[in-house]
Amino acid sequence: MATLELVGVRKSFGSVQVLHGIDLSVADGEMVVIVGASGCGKSTLLRIVAGLETPTEGRVLIDGRDVTPLEPADRDIAMVFQNYALYPHMSVFDNMAYGLKIRRVPRAEIRRRVQETAELLGISSLLDRRPRQLSGGQRQRVAMGRAIVREPRLFLFDEPLSNLDAKLRVQMRAEIRRLQKRLGVTSLFVTHDQTEAMTLGDRLVVMHQGRAAQIATPMEVWARPADTYVAGFIGSPAMNFLDATLAEEGRAAALAAGPVLRFADGPRPGPEGRRIVVGVRPEHVHAAPGDEGGLPLAIELAEPLGSETVLHGRLPGGESFTARLPGAAAPQAGAVLPLRLPADTLHIFDAETGLRLDPRA
Amino acid sequence: MRRRVIFRGKLLPYLLLAPQIAVTLVFFFWPAGQAIRQSVLREDPFGLSSEFVGLENFREVLSDPLYLNAVWNTAVFSTSVAALALGAALFLAVLADKSIRGAGVYKTLLIWPYAVAPAVAAVLWLFLFHPAIGLFGRALNAAGIAWDFKLNGAQAMLLVIFASAWKQVSYNFIFFLAGLQSIPRSVLEAAAIDGARPARRFWTVVFPLLSPTTFFLLVVNLTYAFFDTFGVIHALTGGGPGKATETLIYKVYVDGVQNLNLGGSSAQSVILMAIVIALTAVQFRYVERRVHY
Ligand SMILES: Nc1ncnc2c1ncn2[C@@H]1O[C@H](COP(=O)(O)OP(=O)(O)OP(=O)(O)O)[C@@H](O)[C@H]1O
Ligand SMILES: [Mg+2]
Numbered sequence: 001m002a003t004l005e006l007v008g009v010r011k012s013f014g015s016v017q018v019l020h021g022i023d024l025s026v027a028d029g030e031m032v033v034i035v036g037a038s039g040c041g042k043s044t045l046l047r048i049v050a051g052l053e054t055p056t057e058g059r060v061l062i063d064g065r066d067v068t069p070l071e072p073a074d075r076d077i078a079m080v081f082q083n084y085a086l087y088p089h090m091s092v093f094d095n096m097a098y099g100l101k102i103r104r105v106p107r108a109e110i111r112r113r114v115q116e117t118a119e120l121l122g123i124s125s126l127l128d129r130r131p132r133q134l135s136g137g138q139r140q141r142v143a144m145g146r147a148i149v150r151e152p153r154l155f156l157f158d159e160p161l162s163n164l165d166a167k168l169r170v171q172m173r174a175e176i177r178r179l180q181k182r183l184g185v186t187s188l189f190v191t192h193d194q195t196e197a198m199t200l201g202d203r204l205v206v207m208h209q210g211r212a213a214q215i216a217t218p219m220e221v222w223a224r225p226a227d228t229y230v231a232g233f234i235g236s237p238a239m240n241f242l243d244a245t246l247a248e249e250g251r252a253a254a255l256a257a258g259p260v261l262r263f264a265d266g267p268r269p270g271p272e273g274r275r276i277v278v279g280v281r282p283e284h285v286h287a288a289p290g291d292e293g294g295l296p297l298a299i300e301l302a303e304p305l306g307s308e309t310v311l312h313g314r315l316p317g318g319e320s321f322t323a324r325l326p327g328a329a330a331p332q333a334g335a336v337l338p339l340r341l342p343a344d345t346l347h348i349f350d351a352e353t354g355l356r357l358d359p360r361a
Numbered sequence: 362m363r364r365r366v367i368f369r370g371k372l373l374p375y376l377l378l379a380p381q382i383a384v385t386l387v388f389f390f391w392p393a394g395q396a397i398r399q400s401v402l403r404e405d406p407f408g409l410s411s412e413f414v415g416l417e418n419f420r421e422v423l424s425d426p427l428y429l430n431a432v433w434n435t436a437v438f439s440t441s442v443a444a445l446a447l448g449a450a451l452f453l454a455v456l457a458d459k460s461i462r463g464a465g466v467y468k469t470l471l472i473w474p475y476a477v478a479p480a481v482a483a484v485l486w487l488f489l490f491h492p493a494i495g496l497f498g499r500a501l502n503a504a505g506i507a508w509d510f511k512l513n514g515a516q517a518m519l520l521v522i523f524a525s526a527w528k529q530v531s532y533n534f535i536f537f538l539a540g541l542q543s544i545p546r547s548v549l550e551a552a553a554i555d556g557a558r559p560a561r562r563f564w565t566v567v568f569p570l571l572s573p574t575t576f577f578l579l580v581v582n583l584t585y586a587f588f589d590t591f592g593v594i595h596a597l598t599g600g601g602p603g604k605a606t607e608t609l610i611y612k613v614y615v616d617g618v619q620n621l622n623l624g625g626s627s628a629q630s631v632i633l634m635a636i637v638i639a640l641t642a643v644q645f646r647y648v649e650r651r652v653h654y
Contacts, residue, residue, distance in 0.1 A: 050550075050554055051553075051554075052550050052553070052554075071553070071558075072550070072553045072554045073553060073554070073555075073556040073557065077554060078554065078555075079550075079551070079554050081547045081550075081551060082547075083545065083547055085545065085550065086548075086551075087548060087566060088548070088570065089566075089570055098552070098555050098557075098565075099555035099556055102555060102556040102557055102561065103556055146555075150555070
């Protein structure tokens with residue numbers, strides 16, 4: 001059990017800067033998920049925590065102690081790799097026992113701990129097999145077992161589920177969460193899958209081009225995204241963005257498409273005419289009642305999913321727009337549907353910086 | 362999918378294979394047959410007639426103390442050459458596997474010795490270690506070590522071992538390097554995180570994962586030391602001093618070509634042939650199944 005702290009971590013490979021100063025502190029027993037698009041530096045960050053890469057600048061502290069100069073072996077952490085990285089020439093038992101043997105744990109205790117862990121993961125019957133005799137899901141469990149059995153201070157997961165099929169992924173996701181809660185080990189989990197991020201993490205770090213765009217709980221990230229990148233990344237289908245300017249002394253947004261939307265939660269700062277971006281999630285959009293008018297959506301594609309229908313289309317200004325409406329009886333492609341954007345679901349961002357604009361206090 | 366080429370007619374395929382078959386027949390099967398025939402015959406001193414003696418030649422060879430000396434020499438020589446060539450190559454490959462500056466040049470230089478003909482390699486070593494004119498030979502003598510491989514059998518053996526191993530290091534190096542590079546980096550990283558230091562990682566992860574390569578190379582190196590080192594020995598020591606560096610293959614030459622004991626020499630050849638067949642069989646049997654872990 002431990003706390004983890006990253007202070008101003010930067011990393012460059014040659015002249016390419018990959019991490020631009022990451023600060024993060026993880027509480028004891030917390031599960032923090034690092035999520036972001038491919039190539040944003042998630043693995044690099046995790047490997048710096050593991051000691052497999054040295055940061056160009058900044059420090060890594062475990063339990064308040066600076067471990068930046070320490071070798072991976074001295075950090076007492078365990079890592080689950082995307083390709084599992086099991087030792088191909090060792091049995092499952094030996095794979096799990098390897099780290100314990102190195103730490104000179106007595107034989108009897110190694111046996112006991114490996115068996116207990118195997119039981120916990122339901123792989124007791126596989127202990128004599130070699131990794132190549134296992135299925136992907138079983139390998140995944142062994143990799144987990146190898147990490148758990150060491151009882152490390154910190155778990156690191158680098159996309160451990162991405163090689164599994166969809167069903168198994170959901171199952172393992174739940175299992176990892178259950179195990180992590182039960183063992184109470186501080187964990188960092190890297191993924192590019194937002195569902196995984198939302199369901200697994202106590203908190204998320206949404207990374208974008210080597211920076212932490214937002215660090216918050218999943219619900220906070222979803223409800224109050226810090227900038228347009230986070231807003232577009234979290235949520236599926238992705239949030240719609242509409243160009244607008246500030247109007248009515250900051251109390252409303254005048255959409256480029258025409259309508260003026262009043263804010264429900266108070267005026268935004270800045271001069272009238274300030275360029276802003278209005279974000280609205282597809283699931284917050286309603287079909288406008290016949291007499292109201294609303295924003296006309298020219299539907300280009302309707303995806304009926306049974307309980308709901310996803311509509312893709314264009315607004316009069318040509319912006320593409322997605323709406324998610326309940327039920328299957330929705331209009332077809334070619335139709336024009338007037339939409340209502342509820343005032344209390346709007347997200348307002350600055351057009352230049354992309355940062356969230358909150359109401360004036 | 363493999364592409365299959367189908368020739369019309371019966372003659373063309375045979376014609377295409379003919380050169381290969383001819384070479385094999387003329388340079389392998391015919392001499393091998395001759396050796397087997399000669400090994401059960403004994404020629405009279407003038408080489409005018411020969412008589413059938415059954416396994417007499419083999420009995421004589423196997424009870425000859427000089428032959429047993431050659432067996433012993435071969436054992437010492439082959440094991441040392443294989444051990445030295447494998448050890449050195451593995452060490453160099455591990456160094457080359459690290460991403461070092463100038464790795465390309467380093468690798469190229471390491472591969473050169475393989476391209477050098479055995480006789481040339483031997484002359485090189487001769488010049489380096491000649492007691493009177495060799496760079497190292499003189500240095501050794503200057504340092505108070507009585508170095509003269511023309512007189513000291515143990516030193517002669519040492520020299521042919523080093524010269525032979527040196528030539529084989531390149532070959533082993535290439536295979537070891539390929540083997541090392543096929544070990545997934547994440548497996549080594551997992552071991553590092555599990556707490557293993559570099560030395561331990563090497564012996565518990567890298568070396569076991571290299572075992573198929575090592576085994577393959579062991580067989581290849583033994584075969585090399587047994588049969589392909591004639592040139593080196595011939596140019597460096599000529600089997601001497603005395604019989605100190607006379608290996609089995611060298612003795613075949615001495616007995617057959619110099620002493621004209623065709624029957625005995627042929628019997629030795631047949632024994633060597635049996636050994637090479639056995640080694641090849643071992644290689645095929647185990648190396649074909651690539652995965653040992
Ligand atoms: N050893 C290295 N040398 C040079 N550049 C590297 C190295 N490792 C990573 N990079 C670069 O750093 C950037 C971030 O890589 P990283 O592996 O951290 O991305 P990631 O977020 O884990 O992506 P993915 O989701 O695809 O795994 C990439 O642009 C990559 O090309
Ligand atoms: Mg990655």
